[in-house]
Amino acid sequence: MSQEVLVLNSDYEPLNICNMRRAIALVFLGKVDVLHEDGHSFHTVSSIYTAPSVVRLRNHVRRPTPQLKLSRRSVLARDNHTCQYCGYRGTDLTVDHVIPKRLGGKNTWDNLVACCKKCNSKKSDKTLAQFGHPLLHTPRKPKYVPFISFTKFVNGSRNLIWRDYLPVFQETNPEFVTAERESMANAAG
Ligand SMILES: [Zn+2]
Numbered sequence: 376m377s378q379e380v381l382v383l384n385s386d387y388e389p390l391n392i393c394n395m396r397r398a399i400a401l402v403f404l405g406k407v408d409v410l411h412e413d414g415h416s417f418h419t420v421s422s423i424y425t426a427p428s429v430v431r432l433r434n435h436v437r438r439p440t441p442q443l444k445l446s447r448r449s450v451l452a453r454d455n456h457t458c459q460y461c462g463y464r465g466t467d468l469t470v471d472h473v474i475p476k477r478l479g480g481k482n483t484w485d486n487l488v489a490c491c492k493k494c495n496s497k498k499s500d501k502t503l504a505q506f507g508h509p510l511l512h513t514p515r516k517p518k519y520v521p522f523i524s525f526t527k528f529v530n531g532s533r534n535l536i537w538r539d540y541l542p543v544f545q546e547t548n549p550e551f552v553t554a555e556r557e558s559m560a561n562a563a564g
Pocket of ligand 1: 458459460461462463490491492493494495
């Protein structure tokens with residue numbers, strides 16, 4: 376039982392991703408309702424249960440508004456691990472300063488983009504105009520800051536069941552443009 380389980384607050388805010396053992400304990404303690412099962416079953420001494428995939432806390436947990444740290448990992452996650460110049464997607468990406476540091480470009484959300492090594496070495500110290508490649512997306516600070524780690528959040532949005540419960544970065548993941556707020560509202564109502 377090594378699968379991960381998405382934990383939602385009582386208002387459907389994604390709170391955490393925990394392991395199956397912890398999720399099952401929450402179910403048995405009556406602290407959560409299971410919203411989705413993952414289809415696998417597990418046995419206890421007396422019964423067979425279906426493993427949860429998404430659970431929702433019965434009592435609301437108050438959390439301070441999280442701050443999203445600007446980091447290489449969070450920039451790569453925001454850009455969906457896709458080079459913002461050529462569209463290459465992979466795990467070997469680096470981060471490029473759109474306005475080069477040499478010209479005063481800063482370490483900010485709107486000046487950093489995911490970039491493959493090829494484009495990075497071609498762009499080097501050039502400006503966008505000199506490089507001649509438009510950006511796939513205008514880089515911005517993500518509006519939505521998840522409680523769960525940003526990387527986990529973005530990876531979690533690839534889970535078809537979880538996706539309905541995770542707010543979407545429409546700027547960077549156009550394929551995920553679903554009515555996620557509506558589906559959350561429907562689920563809540
Ligand atoms: Zn590239």
